Amino acid sequence: MSLIVQKYGGSSLADAESIKRVAKRIVETRKAGNEVVVVVSAMGDTTDELLELANQVTPIATGRELDMLLTAGERISMALLAMSIKSMGQEARSYTGSQAGLSTDAKHGSARIVDVAPIRVRAALDAGAIAIVAGFQGFNRGTGDITTLGRGGSDTTAVALAAALNADVCEIYTDVDGIFTADPRVVPAARKIDRITSEEMLELAAAGAKVLYIRAVEYARRHGVTLHVRSSFNNNEGTLVVNPKEGEAVEEPIIAGVAADLNEAKITVVGVPDVPGKAAQIFTIVASTDANIDMIVQNVSTAATGLADISFTLPKADGAKVLKALEDNKGTAGFASLQYDDQIGKLALVGAGMRTNAGVSAKLFTALFEAGINIEMISTSEIRISVVTRADTINEAVRVVHKAFDLDADELAQVHGGTGR
């Protein structure tokens, strides 16, 4: 008997019919002799509708009350799913985040899990029932208040429960067939990846692949949880995200996939005095805004001026606050001016195999050069190479790189619905 945690997102629970379809799949998994824990998101657009209501009431919804509001969404979907399963003759019980023992810190809107004690979930399984758990939510033991985990929170809930219950696998159901070597909307020849390491998955997620959230993958990696990303619309095998042990022989291709991200902008701090500590001072100012900065490049200063330029990328959403923080501290930081560019695209090539294969960078740069695509920034990790190009060349860049590394499939993938989400 296996213990399987399944997570269904809002698009798999859009209406009563979808809920019944999902219930049927869950009942089948149970009848196949498995213990089943199901983590749900809110139905379809419920979260957006609740946010819209909040917006109509006040322009500044505060954390505690907003969390109270949004957690109503999962409450609805989990109760309906439990009812549906019961109507199929299988016992099911739904639990809120707090009933499922997900305690978090008190940071409303983006709480971190501090402890998972799924005592009632375990008891439900022992009683032969299917346990349904509200994703995205927890509670703070100190204040007794309800919290939410932020974007991708339901994935994180599923992985955290899988770890705490020592589940055999955590299945993440979505509306695509798994993780692809590139976004099939951009690269029709993209192939589904059967198996990927959590390390590679982390790099792909960080580089803009949106099927899984970084936080959930990190949690899975740290706790050795195997993820299975698959479609709730068919029974195909999806993508396994595995955690090979140190030294374990894993046969894998050099390159796992290519990801692109158009949500980043570039800030260039112009005319920074090339003296020790200046870069640190600038990034201390940036860090004070809580913005997530990614690639950083410092131009070499010319001997004539003694001034350097520092460029970095960050989510467009953080652009304004970082610019303001830098401008406010222009005097002490001592730079000349700021440039903001939100017309960039970021391409990342990810693969654990590039550790032991020389020439990956050269092949990447050559492919882009031959396609006439200019590279503006470069950054590398052990298993990733990222480059920044103009936004309007990014799709072409993904296609030529995908082809250059022999990732193209013989047959074209079937693209349906919101592929890439």
Added chain:
Amino acid sequence: MSLIVQKYGGSSLADAESIKRVAKRIVETRKAGNEVVVVVSAMGDTTDELLELANQVTPIATGRELDMLLTAGERISMALLAMSIKSMGQEARSYTGSQAGLSTDAKHGSARIVDVAPIRVRAALDAGAIAIVAGFQGFNRGTGDITTLGRGGSDTTAVALAAALNADVCEIYTDVDGIFTADPRVVPAARKIDRITSEEMLELAAAGAKVLYIRAVEYARRHGVTLHVRSSFNNNEGTLVVNPKEGEAVEEPIIAGVAADLNEAKITVVGVPDVPGKAAQIFTIVASTDANIDMIVQNVSTAATGLADISFTLPKADGAKVLKALEDNKGTAGFASLQYDDQIGKLALVGAGMRTNAGVSAKLFTALFEAGINIEMISTSEIRISVVTRADTINEAVRVVHKAFDLDADELAQVHGGTGR
């Protein structure tokens, strides 16, 4: 400084604009120097929409999961209301039933309150905040599960909190101006009652007046909570429901009001052997169905047959199950046949003054006789007289009785929206 509990129903919280209007009223009450606890129902039609969703998923929604589903409604309204109040510069905190310490028995769908420990609500007041509490819901300490209190549950929550917090008054906001001497849609000359005893209110509510639920009035009476039923659409004084102490001199009119109920049906058990214990046997069968029976009349048996007829009224919704239970036990109960009549109307005249005023029954019967309305059943309590008539004569009956007891106002009441709810 007074402590005021305010309860707002779904029609007062129909949309974002209504929520802001209610928030404004609450803030004014707070600014006038009062401590304020607010109990909310779900917004507008939310509960019906959730029930409809449940219905689409399964024909038989079970208690535990249905309660989990429905309690999402108050969660949404309370969070939005708290946000709205905060946006007006006043501190507000929302609490679920379990956070507010409303513990109940485990009877899902119609749980009874067993203990009220509003520790967090009291702490919020002490910190100068307005406390918003979800009505209709509680939790069972034994199972840890969420429960709901059934119809009128939010009124009960408000009264229970008012009692536990020793509030000065519990204001029940609705879409009418208060309790009327009759339903203004039926009797345009109906007058708003300024002051009524909880005893009279109980009889009126039991007789079909729908502004307050019996259960909340009972709770208020038992705990000495003063209710103030008023409109959330204006600042008029509404109706005070008071609990005069034993022997306290209360100047009140003989008759408080006239109520009518068209939701009852009559079952007649024909040909019951007139031997001791037969009536008890029949009502034991009826009681086994949990139906709420109201008026009971037994015809005198004729010496010739030795058989009697027993009639009783009950909610139409309970008709089928009671008929079935009786039919199933026809053999042992030994009656001849059953008659079912759902075309009846029930009129009740209520007033504490009738205790000490003779002739009330005579005046009632005369008024109906003069209007040519036939009385089919009669039952009386110390402060109420109820009669059953044909359904299609009930409105006329209410009007003539209202007039006969000098309840008609000089000016006609303004009837707006759902008067009588």
